Amino acid sequence: MPELPEMETYRQLLIPRLAGKAVTGVQIEREKSINVPAADFTAAVLGVRVQGISRRAKHLLFHMEQNRVLLLHLMLGGAMVWGTPEERPNRTVQVELAFGGDRLYFIGLRLGYLHLHQEEEAVRLLRKLGPEPFDPAFTEREFIGLFGQKRGYLKTALVDQSVLSGIGNCYSDEICFTAGILPQRKLDSLSEEELVRLFQAMRSTLSEAASHGGYMDIPLFKGDTLTGGFDPLCRVYDREGEPCVRCGTAIARVDFASKKSFSCPGCQH
Template sequence: MPELPEMENYKLLLGPRLSGHTLTGVEVTREKSINIPVERFQQALTGQSVRYLERRGKHLLFHLSGSNVLLLHLMLGGILYYGTAGQKPDRTVQVTLSFGGMHLYCIGLRLGYLHFYENPESVREALEKLAPEPMEPGFTLAHFAELLQKQKGTLKATWVDQHIMAGIGNCYSDEICFDAGLLPERRCTDLSGEELERLFHSMRSVLSEATRYGGYMDMPLFAGDSLTGGYDSRCQVYDREGEPCLRCGRPIVRRDVSSKKSFCCLHCQH
């Protein structure tokens, strides 16, 4: 599932390509992926221009002319591709947004969605339960420590809960725990002040690096895109079961923690 770095990467790459461009057509092949009837969705969007893109947690917001907003959540298996009809990937597309000869393909929206809102206030209401952003300047070590000390669950369960911190999922929860040298099954209430500080700095470091390298998505966003997916080869533990730990050489193991798959090194993490 795309997480904060992946969606931030999409925002940074799509923003300059879509801003100021007008939607000339909309195709929907899965009505459950949108929140209003298809005909109304098409009529509402066609002729509107993109003003700018914004990210909130794992969501991407397309701010349109007339104060309308499209809210995208790719969920599990979702991915984007921007290109011509001839460049369209051989994948099932649920929604296509056309900008003249260029198209934004929303792929794999079996669980994800692209919802239309008439104004930003409606979007704020839809996202009001999301927690603070972990990379915000105002999200300090003191705030982080206070937040985690209130949680009774495991680190894994806490990281992926969007009501506690917005944007982190399975991949980066494991990467952060490895960087901090802590097992994902550790209980938040058992963490020392020094361990909380390590976690905070690991969170900032891992998310910054992952964003800088374009996240871990395995498909380019457009032809010639050499950034998207660059972090995949830099993952230390995620999805590397049985491979040698890059620190100690012992095999990475997979465990189910709080009913979620998790990868770690039992030697380097405690």
């Protein structure tokens, strides 16, 4: 599932391609991927310009004229491709938006969605999410206070979007590895020093991942060399059996709380 670094990569790459451009065509192949009838969706966005793109947690918000927002969540298996009709991906396209000679293809939206909202409604829907990891107001002390009052497993809290937004299976494991802490640790067993390490690991891991384009391996457009650049840099996620880059111990997969998790039993404690 695309997480914060993947959605931030999409945002940065799409802004110069979409900002100021009007939607010139709409094609809906799967009406369940949107939240209003296809005819109403088309009428609402056709001819309307994209004023900007923002990100909140794992969502992208396409801010349109007339106080409208297209709220995107790719969920599991979703992706976007930007290109000409000749570059249409060889996959089922659920929604297609045309911008002159180019298209933005939304693929894999079996669970994901592209919903149309008024700006105020989109803000209200996202209000339930936890703080952004890079929000300047979300300080080390705020992090310690937030996690210090929770119970349960560390990984469960890291991926809970109501606790902290934007982190999923991949980066929760990578953050725990960087901090040297096992993801199956109970929160009430963590010391303040360990929580500080987790906060610092969260910031450094997500920054590194975003600067390398995240781990998704589907290029956004032809010639895209950024998207997916972090995949070979993952230290533990999906690396079961491989030697730890820090101590050489074989990376282990441990499933708990209905989630798969990868860690090093040699140098994570």
